[in-house]
Amino acid sequence: MAVTFVWEERFNVGDEEINRQHQYMFELANQIQLSNLDQAGKNIMRLFNYTREHFRHEEEHMQAIGFPDLKRHIELHNDLISKLSEISLNFIKNDEELYRFKQFIFQWMTEHIMHEDLKYFSFDKEQKK
Numbered sequence: 001m002a003v004t005f006v007w008e009e010r011f012n013v014g015d016e017e018i019n020r021q022h023q024y025m026f027e028l029a030n031q032i033q034l035s036n037l038d039q040a041g042k043n044i045m046r047l048f049n050y051t052r053e054h055f056r057h058e059e060e061h062m063q064a065i066g067f068p069d070l071k072r073h074i075e076l077h078n079d080l081i082s083k084l085s086e087i088s089l090n091f092i093k094n095d096e097e098l099y100r101f102k103q104f105i106f107q108w109m110t111e112h113i114m115h116e117d118l119k120y121f122s123f124d125k126e127q128k129k
Contacts, residue, residue, distance in 0.1 A: 003033060003099065003102035003103055003106050004030060004033060005026035005027075005029045005030050005033070005106060005109070006026070007022075007023050007026055010114065011110070011113050011114065013113065013117050013118055013121040014121050014125065015061075015121060015124075017057075018057075018058065018061075018117070018121075021054045021057065022054075022109075022113055022117075024050065025047065025050060025051065025054060025109060026109070028043065028046055028047040028050055029047060029102070029105055029106065029109065031043045031046070031047075032044060032047065032098075032101070032102060032105075033102060035098070037092065037093075037094070037095070037098065040092050040098055040101075041092070044084070044087060044092075044101070047084070047105070048081075048084040048085065051080070051081065051084065052081060055077040055081070058073075058077070058117070058120075059073070059074055059077065061120075061124075062120050065120070065123065065124045065127055066127070067120045067123055067124075068123070069119065069120070073116060073120065076112065076116060080108055080112075083104075087101060
């Protein structure tokens with residue numbers, strides 16, 4: 001049961017650095033895809049650590065541009081970090097749990113980029129006009 005993260009133009013938020021970060025997160029998530037159970041925990045931690053760094057970068061950018069929905073966006077980030085932390089502490093015990101995790105992270109990442117990140121980049125673009 002494969003869950004593969006493929007970068008598509010629809011994920012482009014209009015910022016090269018954030019796009020690169022999102023693409024790298026896809027790569028990290030795909031490494032989980034290729035992991036066996038022994039490697040999965042290590043790869044989930046790599047994704048967890050990089051995601052925290054990426055969120056910090058996004059939040060600094062949102063604050064710099066005066067994004068009005070910053071607080072809610074941070075709450076979304078914190079929610080994912082909490083879930084990733086919980087998963088990394090409880091470890092994945094079988095292939096079915098690993099597959100469910102992959103589905104969860106795929107859905108979260110794609111939905112978040114497509115809906116939440118695009119909101120603040122649209123706001124940023126409007127501010128620059």
